[in-house]
Amino acid sequence: MRPIREPRPHPREKLKANLMEWFHWLLREAEIYDIRYPVKGAFVWMPYGMKIRRNVEALIRQLHDSTGHQEVLFPVFIPYEFFSKESQHIRGFESEVFWVSKGGEAGERLILRPTSETAIMPMFKLWIKDHTDLPLAVYQIVSVFRAETKMTNPMIRVREISMFKEAHTAHADREDAERQVRMAVEIYKKIFDEMCIPYLISRRTEWDKFAGAVYTIAFDTILPDGRTLQIGTVHYLGTNFSKVFEVTYLKPDGAHELVHTTSYGISERSIAAMLIIHGDDAGTTIPPKLAPIQVVIVPIVYGDERKAVMDTAQSVADKLSAIGLRVHIDAREDKTPGWKFYYWELKGVPLRIEIGKRDLEQRSVVVTRRDTLEKYSVGLDELEEAVKRIMEQITENLRKTAWERLRSSVVAAGSIEEARRALGEGKVVEVPWSGDNDCGLKISEMLRADALGTPMDKEPDIGGSDMRDLACPEKRANY
């Protein structure tokens, strides 16, 4: 099927000139999210945004429910005495917790969960008796609360994280816990692949891992302004939490053993990444699988043929709904077609169908893709097949374009000088690193850049080389 108009995507100049200004414009103008709520770091999900969020939650639930996870719901309150049991955890979160100032039992101090390891473990202790109770995998999608000390940013860095999916699992030993870690990484790859978000997977450095973890594996994407954004994390917690909460299980040989636990989280920040990465100066493109409206029909009506056009629009809508597509006819009489094109492109609807008098005569319609703006003339009797095929092409194109941009944002550097130049160009730089902490910190300081960690798709060159011109203290592998 040859397009009747060649690809001519919208520019991304405004988006590149000031990414956050563009993002807040999108959230407001596309009626996704209202950032005017009068509490710092807390924001309102509007109806259209809620529909996007529900599609993302459905994807997250489907991928967790189909891999042995059970959905649960824990209280938001955590007794401070539980929260403060694990020393690294408390050190990492103490400054960020919200306290309940009234309402706890006399003398009992309650906090609002910033994450739920210390709420879950006391119940795991009651639920887990012997090895037949393992592995145990639960998750919840809830609000968690972090009095972020850094600048808050709508949907990206909020103080009420209201779409926080946290999974918590318990295992008989490290080997089984690390099997779960690998499964969690695969689940996150699938989630981000469906959202057409590209990612780097790194094992975080020792100094940047989750408070209380043995190690942290993080998914980072790269935004159009070159900054990286952590969009998901998987933690192997070892026995750090089970030890202080005394969560043990009875082994077949009669001995009691501490369980090994993991936790992994994703939040509404992933939706922000999806909206931004597929954004342009006219709005954004929502990947079809997650779009609240996948096809919008705009009738082009002048004068007396309104009824004929509207009847055809309705029959087209019925045919596409019948194959499971989410379709909407914009029949507003007080808006021009051009106004409607602008409105739905802003909201990221992946496909638009225009139906006018001329189309009736030719028994065809004009289909426009939101990502490339290519137009196709499609016969009414081949519509379903054509629309499905174009939808797949849009998904593929969004994913491919985003991955190409990410790959072109990462460069290798063998020396401090090369790394400095690449960072100056807004790139993410891969440098050889022996894995030695002091050395890593020194590289980070010298380059004034945060370390993402060791790429997971490459074996860490433990004890290997550092950058040529970097005098490092004695080398020691610290994995």
Ligand SMILES: Nc1ncnc2c1ncn2[C@@H]1O[C@H](COS(=O)(=O)NC(=O)[C@@H](N)CS)[C@@H](O)[C@H]1O
């Ligand atoms: N203030 C925030 N606003 C929005 N999303 C956030 C915020 N803080 C963290 N996130 C997202 O939530 C994910 C999980 O958070 S976390 O702290 O890394 N990990 C945990 O809390 C673990 N208990 C796993 S659930 C992060 O990867 C990040 O994408």
